[in-house]
Structure formats: structure tokens, C-alpha cells
Amino acid sequence: MTDQDTARPTDHDSPWKEALEYYFQEFTQLLFPAIHDEVDWSRGYTPMDKELQQITADAESGRRHADKLIKVQARDGAETWVLIHVEVQGEPEDAFAERMYTYQYRLRDRYGIDVVSLAVLADTRSSFRPMCYRYARWGCELSFTFPTAKLIDWEERWPGLEASENVFALVVMAQIKAKRLKQGASRKDTKVALIRLLYERGYHRREIMRLFHIIDWMIQLPRELEPEFVQAVHAIQEERHMPYVNTIERLAIEQGIKQGLERGLERGRHEGVEGTLRKLITLKFGDLPAWADKRLASATDTQLDEWVLQILSADSLDTLLGKH
Incomplete structure (x- = not known):
């Protein structure tokens, strides 16, 4: 067994969180260009780690992804917080889309401003591409969609x-x-x-x-x-x-x-x-x-x-x- 086989999930969380904190503008420009064009980058951006921890404190421990919450200024003048869930270890998860929705509504309910949820999928299973969470019962229906970036798609554009x-x-x-x-x-x-x-x-x-x-x-x-x-x-x-x-x-x-x-x-x-x-x-x-x-x-x-x-x-x- 090699050293990388024994690494803990947090071994990957930290470099991703560091990369997103220092290069958030470049991250959106590369993986989510439409989002990038809507942000007023001249105003900078603010990491909101403590605020995100308050929202996700009761989440299941040991989950294999990194979260980042960033506050930016939209080009039209409205403040927008961007919640980013990065699956740094790339394990497909059945409940992923539901968790994205859970964090979305918790953040919007708590802070009362627009929330944009982005997902980066770093796994190697081509079929794992969650983009939407839906719920319907007795005429009551909910549909939540979110942009995703599948990293293995970039292999063709190496x-x-x-x-x-x-x-x-x-x-x-x-x-x-x-x-x-x-x-x-x-x-x-x-x-x-x-x-x-x-x-x-x-x-x-x-x-x-x-x-x-x-x-x-x-x-x-x-x-x-x-x-x-x-x-x-x-x-x-x-x-x-x-x-x-x-x-x-x-x-x-x-x-x-x-x-x-x-x-x-x-x-x-x-x-x-x-x-x-x-x-x-x-x-x-x-x-x-x-x-x-x-x-x-x-x-x-x-x-x-x-x-x-x-x-x-x-x-x-x-x-x-x-x-x-």
C-alpha cells in the first residue's frame, strides 16, 4: 500500500480550499465562464468560511468533499454569495443533489440574499452528473438546478x-x-x-x-x-x-x-x-x-x-x- 492510499480525505480538502480562496476568479473563469462574467471582480471577493460552518455544522462527518462560500458583488450591483461544493475525492454520492439544495435553502433563509450553488465533480465515473434536485407530492412540486463542472471532461481538451x-x-x-x-x-x-x-x-x-x-x-x-x-x-x-x-x-x-x-x-x-x-x-x-x-x-x-x-x-x- 502506498502513502497516497492511506491519505485521509482532509489531505485533499485543504489544497482545494486554498486554491479556491486564492484563485476564485480564475476558477470561475475556467470552469464557470458564464458566472465569471456576471461578477464585478474590481470589488474583490470575501471568503465566508465561518458562516458556511454554521450552516453545515450538522452535516455528516467524514464527508468527502470541500465546501467554500464566497461573497461577491454582481455587475448589476446586487450582492451574491456563491456556495461551492467541491468533490475533491471524486466519490459519486446518491444524496449529493439533495445536499446541494439543503445548503442552498439554508443559506438563503439565513441571509436573505441570492445564493448561487456550483458543483465541481472530480470523480472518474462518467455517468455521475447530478445537476438537479426534484421533489413532488400531491400537487406540491419543487425543482432546483445548479451548474456543474465535470473535470474528466477536460481530458479531451488537455x-x-x-x-x-x-x-x-x-x-x-x-x-x-x-x-x-x-x-x-x-x-x-x-x-x-x-x-x-x-x-x-x-x-x-x-x-x-x-x-x-x-x-x-x-x-x-x-x-x-x-x-x-x-x-x-x-x-x-x-x-x-x-x-x-x-x-x-x-x-x-x-x-x-x-x-x-x-x-x-x-x-x-x-x-x-x-x-x-x-x-x-x-x-x-x-x-x-x-x-x-x-x-x-x-x-x-x-x-x-x-x-x-x-x-x-x-x-x-x-x-x-x-x-x-
Whole structure:
């Protein structure tokens, strides 16, 4: 079983929520252009996460999708909140359309303004395309429709995604490949290709860091392939003459600490922290030498915790682990 097979649903929720928060305009422009044209983007937009949590607090725990509520200004001057349900893990769900309607009427009832519900379907079942919720009984009838975007439909337009100037095209490509590719080597090669494309587009440093983070979290690799991925990224950076190495290493390390500690709670704390530290050492210093492997294998919980905290500032593996 690979690392991506054991990832929790929240491993995918966070990159999607981050992508939607920072690139909401680009998201609508790519996937919902008609909606995009109705918004006054010069007024900006406001994420409303706390308000959405109040509406969805009683929803079933462990559901495999990410929610985002955004407040925007319509071009005609009317405020419009946009509720976005993103099925980041792509599992078809019989009750999906009904849930979309439930959140729609709860939001409208609570805030008394127009609500537009959008759905992004990231699963790979072509037949799963919910667009409407209907209910009828004894002459009383209700019909609620909502726009949807099926990501696998973009596979036929892959060259268009690769050529797109829209930054959200990279997010869509990463999600599609994360779902389609199961074999580790293929995932690694595809991830490297997306990172190369990211660098070739000439984005500013902050943009590269943010998109690198999203892609890195979406397409997870087996532990044994992480060193090859890191080496490939270094090669791309040197080729493009972009001095972002230290920042990207730090970003990957910080993300690895968060993910690894979460997994540690599931697998057993010692095993989880040790596995995380091994990955972080590989990311920063390269392949693990035999002496370091022995040090990690015999370390106490306290030692592991100290090394995880110190790795960001350590300038060498000898300094970090105290080679004797």
C-alpha cells in the first residue's frame, strides 16, 4: 500500500480550499465562464468560511468533499454569495443533489440574499452528473438546478489546459492526474511535468510557491519516490535559473511535518513521527546514510520530536542528528 492510499480525505480538502480562496476568479473563469462574467471582480471577493460552518455544522462527518462560500458583488450591483461544493475525492454520492439544495435553502433563509450553488465533480465515473434536485407530492412540486463542472471532461481538451494562461488549469490538471494515476512512477513523472510547466509559465515567486504547494499536496507519492521528485525539482530550478530552492524545501518540510504528524495519530505516534522525519531529511539533505538510519531507528519519542522541530534550522545532517 502506498502513502497516497492511506491519505485521509482532509489531505485533499485543504489544497482545494486554498486554491479556491486564492484563485476564485480564475476558477470561475475556467470552469464557470458564464458566472465569471456576471461578477464585478474590481470589488474583490470575501471568503465566508465561518458562516458556511454554521450552516453545515450538522452535516455528516467524514464527508468527502470541500465546501467554500464566497461573497461577491454582481455587475448589476446586487450582492451574491456563491456556495461551492467541491468533490475533491471524486466519490459519486446518491444524496449529493439533495445536499446541494439543503445548503442552498439554508443559506438563503439565513441571509436573505441570492445564493448561487456550483458543483465541481472530480470523480472518474462518467455517468455521475447530478445537476438537479426534484421533489413532488400531491400537487406540491419543487425543482432546483445548479451548474456543474465535470473535470474528466477536460481530458479531451488537455492541450488546451497545458496552453492555458489561467493558473487554475494547473489545479485541474493536478486533480485529474491524482485521480487517474495509481502507479507511483507515473504519478511522479506527471507531478514533475506539472512542476516544470509551472516554472515555464514565468509566474512570480509567490505564485510559484503557492501553486507548488497545491500540486505537491494533491499528487502524493510513495515515500521511496520522494527523493527522485526532489532531485527533479532541483534540476528544473537550476535549468530555469530560479533561486527558489530553499523556500520550496522549507515549504515541503513544513507541509510534511503537518501531514506526517496527522498520519502519526492514525498509525501510532512513534512510527508516524519517525516516518515524517525520514521524509524531511531526504527532502533537505538527500539520501539517508546508514549511520543516520540507525540513529533514527533507535531514537526515543523525545529525540524524534526535537529533531522534527530543529530540521528547519539545521545546516547539516551531522548537526541535526549529532553524528558520533
